[in-house]
Amino acid sequence: MLNRKELVQAIRSEGGMSRRLWMEFTLAAAAIPTLGLHESTASEVAFADDPFSLGVASGDPDSTSVVLWTRLAPEPLTPYGGMPAHSVPVRWQVAEDQGFTQVVRSGTTLATPQLGHSVHQVVQGLKPDHWYWYRFLCGDAESPIGRTRTMPRRDVLPEKLRFAFASCQNYEQGLYTAYESMAQEHPDLVFFLGDYIYEYEAGRTGKIRSHLGAEIESLGDYRIRYSQYRSDPLLKGMHAQCPWFLTWDDHEFDNNCACDVSEERDVDPLSYLQRRANAYQAYYEMMPLRPESLPRGPHMQLYRQASFGRLANFAILDTRQYRTDQPNDDRKSPLNEAACAVENSLLGSEQRGWLRSELLSSQGTWNVLAQQVMMGAAGFRGKEDSELNYSMDQWPGAYAERGALLEFMRDRRVPNPIVLTGDIHSNWVNDLRIDDREGDQPVVATEFVATSISSGGNGVDKIATHDQLLADNPGVRFHNAQRGYVLCTVTPKQWVSDYVVMDQVTSPGGKATRRASFTVESGTPGVQ
Template identity: 45%
Template sequence: MTGASGFVSPDRRRFLTAAATLGAVASAELWLPGTARAAETPVPDGVFSLGIASGDPLPDGIVLWTRLAPDPLNGGGMPDSVVRVEWELAEDERCRKIVRRGVAQARPELGHSVHVDVRGLRPGRTYWYRFRVGSQLSPIGRTRTAPHPHSSVGQLRTALASCQNWQHGYFTPYADMLAQDPDFVLFVGDYIYESTPSATGVRRHEGTGEPYSLVQYRNRYAQYRTDPDLAAMHANTPWVVTFDDHEVDNDWAGEIPQDPDKQPHDAFVARLTAAYQAFYEHMPVRATAIPNGPHIQMYRRLEFGRLVRLNVLDTRQFRSDQVTSQEAAQDPALTMLGAQQKQWLLDGLHDSPARWNLIASQIMMAETDLLVGEGKLWYYDAWDGYQVERNELMAEFADIRNPVVLSGDRHLTMISDLKADFADPDSAVVGAEFVGTSISSSGDRDHAAFHAEWDPRMPDNPHWKLIDAHCGYHLFDISRDGIDAQVRIVDTVRQPTATHSTLARLRVEAGRPGVEVV
């Protein structure tokens, strides 16, 4: 059973994993009108306040998600009992051509979240889905499976997003993203922020302080889920998600918080346990990601035919503590990935049958030299703080087919060539990196002030191809010949609506490492 700490025992974990995997075939009960069969447990109205979502597309499967929460900002408002949730998946948007249906159990120990792992689907197909509890119907969502494993699919469109701070602005970039209709959204971290409520924010965080307990994290996720543009994007496109630091605590590493003097180890482990469980409860991920106490399996690999292999990293859970000096940043004992994840990544890159090998890294891989002129001042929270391991990866990239890194964290667009040796500007280019800007974090910036500060650093970072401070996201059209990228921006996140535009277009040519502004 799940205790107050949120720990899931190994036996319980195996049961939940099996139940989610078999969800698509666990029940063939008919989808009857709500008046024909009531829910086993009476529930309040408004159970679908947090919307619906899908994620982690496979050629034959997809995860369907919802969480029952009639009182979303106060723990959810559900009775302390298991609730029956019917689901169905169809080939048409009116849900008349049903291809799969079943019943899932929304359990209180998992926040009444539902993760249905539907299998037996056709590759490269669009489907529609919905849920029912008693007489209450969810909205109808749209999703899509990955291409056939042996398909040399002509084109794949994906959007890169990260860093959405509720208090810094509305999530207006998603309105444009929805119109661009990507095949999937890659979200690389900072889905929520753990910061305290601010009276000066565009919108105010719920609660009275930072979240520490499971209920507090649930409330914070629930608040973010009520943003209408975010909810619409989740309902219309499958997502592939991972976390960075703010889903737990700013700049944490392993089991070390940002401020160890204020958060004892046992207390921070309890906080990790709560944060991981809340993350799982609110994300469309498979049961393999059900946390085991203060541990969660997040790094994983997804295939999109023979066109794209996507390696999703976890750059928080296994990293050495963050350094604060140049000497420490070059310590060969430090790791960002941990030995097991690093070997998993390298094996997947070298063995890949795909034309493009994408690496989702929450934090920036290319060098950032913040010091104008002689000397170096690195950004230690990113891969600059773990340079030996970063440089080992760069050496491996030289033998990888078309490696492209997709990152977040910086609240900036920072697009770079990846170099074999950043200490030598003349060293070989071995790949490309797109650091996506923020959805809303840091809000509307003074762009003249930004360029006055950052443009003088460009000569010290000759691998940078483009930097910018607008909020937005990156959009990629991937084909066998190349990747065409757009930096999509909004004019403001201080209002619920915004004007969208393309700031820049870039191109990565297959077989030619690096990226160029078009």
């Protein structure tokens, strides 16, 4: 069995996974269900329990289409959801009104057992910049009604966009009360930036609610974990409010995964790849993603582009699947030679090239990177440390790539770059420089970091080292460690980010307040 270092070397050989490992994985892949989209037989099913127990969702809209999602699961906390081993026809409807008296699009699709009887219906031919209602029907069962919308045409400059972004919703550590507040804001869109589920065994991370079973590894395990999370009524309700754009971080698969290897020692590489294939398939099954994201074994195309007319262009990134191994054994470290090595990457060469092309061709007034880990270089000083230490799992672990990206945006004069981030279970506002340690360098972009929905429990308003943190890091403009989300209001002239925090999430009745608000003026980098 290869250890972590040997596996990294094997995967890096010949520019990627070694031929031996790939051939061995291909032989082992017989244990992974085929991701088929059609079956020759399909029949109606009579349901004793609600097949729409996991609700409905929509996502990845463009100006004329949107993805509608549901999954048939009358017994959601079982590996197959209580469904038979054959395809089931599901009818869908899109209407101009909530009463469905003006149905504008409808049809029938197949929910197949290969994809856990999930439905990813791409509805075409819709009006740009328009709200719709949708529902599914199967047998005599009817789903909840969802609301969705299309984006404005790419040549139109809208007056305003309001969206929320969030991340990190550990089921064991808190309630999803933040979604109740978010729903009352009626945003146009939601961006979810990773850690939709946590893979840990029951009771490892908290006692507010409990995961089911051991640490998840099989496809059935991942399906049950997603179903447990999706059974939460506040999360289901927010999905039905508006379309979501989603990307993952590490806990959708394995904590701090990088370079195709686990943080755990002595992990068999073939078992690791099979587990990743299981995780990726379950993620696709449970999210409103387009068919282009259908996994290919342990690989899945998730980075993509979206635009809200000419107001905002979004590059939705994947900083987890293609990254190199964390330097300095993934310990908080100074920005030393290992952290600044030019070969370190969070994006990988192909995604990095795609991102640069997107930034060059964008016609957006605001150019937004929706991604996972913090780009601002925030150093922490221990009691006996003379140097600042930085997280190697975040962008400081690829400091040269980070600096080159910011330099690219500066030199190409990319208009109004904004970075949206999750992961860190705390709120941050960071002015980004090519080298964040040099406070006299010009600001290139602004980063807004959203705290967690529930991960970490209630949190605190200010950490004990708050003042020292701001004094040591000239780019950090705000820090807060409560739970919540960020609500963004975007116009051609201004970007406003409101930080909404919950007073507590460990028992029902948490109250939401606007903790702080920050503005970026178009054409002027840095927050006001």
